[in-house]
Amino acid sequence: MIVQKLTQSAIDNYALAEKYYSILSAVNKLKLTEREIQLMAFTAVRGNMSYANIRDEFCRKYETTSPTINNMISKLKKMGIMIKDKGKIKVTPFIVMDFTKDFALFITLTHKPIN
Secondary structure, three states: OOOOOOOOOOOOHHHHHHHHHHHHHHHOOOOOOHHHHHHHHHHHHHOOOOOHHHHHHHHHHHOOOHHHHHHHHHHHHHHOOEEEEOOEEEEOHHHOOOOOOOOOOOOOOOOOOOO
C-alpha cells in the first residue's frame, strides 16, 4: 500500500468546510457544483438555512438569490445530503465536522481486480 500525506490550510471555517465537502463530492462521485459545496459548507458552519437572515447572509457572501438556494436545497435533500429536521434545514449530521478545529481525513482507495 502506498501512503501519501497531504496537508492543506484554510483561511477560515467556511474555506475549511468547502475543502472538506469538495473532497467528499470527488471521492463519492456526487458531482456537486461549486455553489452547492459553498451552500453545504455555509450551512454546516452556520447550522440552519431556515432563517431569512442566514439566507440573506449567504446571498450577500456568494452573490446569489433565495430561489437559487431553494433549488439547491431541494436537490441536496433528494440526494440525502441535506435534511429538514424539526423545521431546520441542515447538512446531514454524519457528514458535519467541527470546522473550528483541525482534523485529519483518512481515505482508503482500494483496487478492485478485474477477473
